[in-house]
Amino acid sequence: MNRVLLHTCCAPCSGAIIEWMLANGYTPTIYYCNPNIYPYEEYLIRKEECTRYATGLGLEIVDADYDHAAWQCCIAGLEGEPERGARCLECFRMRLLSAARYASEHGFKTFTSTLDSSRWKRHDQIVEAGQWAAAQFPGLTFWDKNWRQGGLQERRSEIIREQDFYNQRYCGCEFSMQAMHDDKKMARQRIKRLISVMTPKQKAEQSAAVWERLEQNDAFRKATDILAYWSMDDEVQTPAFIEKWTTVGKRFYLPSIQGDDLIVKRYKGTLKPGEQFGIPEPDGEQVSDLSPITLILVPGRAFDAQGNRMGRGRGFYDRLLPQLPNAIKAGVCFDCQKLPSVPTDENDIKMDFVI
Numbered sequence: 001m002n003r004v005l006l007h008t009c010c011a012p013c014s015g016a017i018i019e020w021m022l023a024n025g026y027t028p029t030i031y032y033c034n035p036n037i038y039p040y041e042e043y044l045i046r047k048e049e050c051t052r053y054a055t056g057l058g059l060e061i062v063d064a065d066y067d068h069a070a071w072q073c074c075i076a077g078l079e080g081e082p083e084r085g086a087r088c089l090e091c092f093r094m095r096l097l098s099a100a101r102y103a104s105e106h107g108f109k110t111f112t113s114t115l116d117s118s119r120w121k122r123h124d125q126i127v128e129a130g131q132w133a134a135a136q137f138p139g140l141t142f143w144d145k146n147w148r149q150g151g152l153q154e155r156r157s158e159i160i161r162e163q164d165f166y167n168q169r170y171c172g173c174e175f176s177m178q179a180m181h182d183d184k185k186m187a188r189q190r191i192k193r194l195i196s197v198m199t200p201k202q203k204a205e206q207s208a209a210v211w212e213r214l215e216q217n218d219a220f221r222k223a224t225d226i227l228a229y230w231s232m233d234d235e236v237q238t239p240a241f242i243e244k245w246t247t248v249g250k251r252f253y254l255p256s257i258q259g260d261d262l263i264v265k266r267y268k269g270t271l272k273p274g275e276q277f278g279i280p281e282p283d284g285e286q287v288s289d290l291s292p293i294t295l296i297l298v299p300g301r302a303f304d305a306q307g308n309r310m311g312r313g314r315g316f317y318d319r320l321l322p323q324l325p326n327a328i329k330a331g332v333c334f335d336c337q338k339l340p341s342v343p344t345d346e347n348d349i350k351m352d353f354v355i
């Protein structure tokens with residue numbers, strides 16, 4: 001068997017290439033080096049899919065470090081380049097140089113990359129970067145086979161379905177996310193997936209950090225009446241925070257779903273399952289005078305630094321928030337829900353700040 005170091009970007013791009021190598025007398029060692037991927041949760045999903053597939057075939061997988069800051073330095077000045085342009089060439093150079101170094105230090109004569117199987121990449125740029133990287137280490141060759149040809153593109157799609165791979169919708173870096181974010185449905189699916197890989201400990205820690213930041217905020221310090229929400233499993237957790245501040249005199253209100261709308265009820269320590277999704281809500285009357293509420297804690301699927309918010313798609317908050325025109329609106333989310341930009345339309349209401 002011929003040993004080959006196979007730089008791997010993700011499971012969907014790897015499946016057909018690995019299968020072809022094994023069928024043709026090559027034993028690939030998988031080298032996972034992709035510090036370009038943003039955010040970190042997305043990186044973990046892609047790495048776990050690769051690891052699952054490679055180890056299932058009995059292959060060795062080498063996990064190179066994730067250093068997104070170093071990657072950002074490598075592409076500095078090229079952030080605004082279009083996809084398949086100069087930024088991508090530098091991105092390939094960085095990853096393939098790392099693979100070449102590992103190959104040289106571990107006795108491989110040949111290395112190649114699954115980057116070539118993706119429709120988001122240019123074959124000529126990958127070959128240029130691979131040959132440049134190989135030239136840094138005497139005796140090393142970059143295998144410049146076009147991995148989209150010979151039926152491998154078709155087999156790629158079949159394996160994705162057979163293995164039920166997570167099939168990402170953007171190349172990897174934050175600059176390649178924009179096209180995906182223009183599609184709200186796709187963005188919601190992706191955020192859902194990112195939150196699903198967070199552990200209960202990560203959720204608890206990030207929730208605590210959110211509330212610490214809010215407690216430093218003037219709008220919170222001055223507020224006596226706050227419209228919050230009772231969190232679901234995929235939201236920043238509110239119960240302990242609400243209990244803590246209720247005991248020192250702040251008054252909380254919670255939304256309650258009635259048909260297609262949210263109404264507001266005062267929280268007095270007891271809750272009952274809600275009518276539509278079973279979300280706990282106060283067991284009392286609707287509050288008709290909302291004027292004492294000066295702060296609203298608004299959950300959402302995603303936010304950006306300009307205060308744009310993307311909800312779950314039912315428009316509940318888009319209809320509720322105009323009823324409280326003078327209250328300050330604080331977007332509440334986990335780190336992975338903060339995007340470079342969020343697609344908006346005329347119904348979306350901006351947050352005053354995102355915690």
Ligand code: SF4
Pocket residue numbers: 036037075083084087088089091092171172173174175176
């Ligand atoms: S678009 Fe893809 S190849 Fe280009 S810089 Fe971003 S992650 Fe790298």
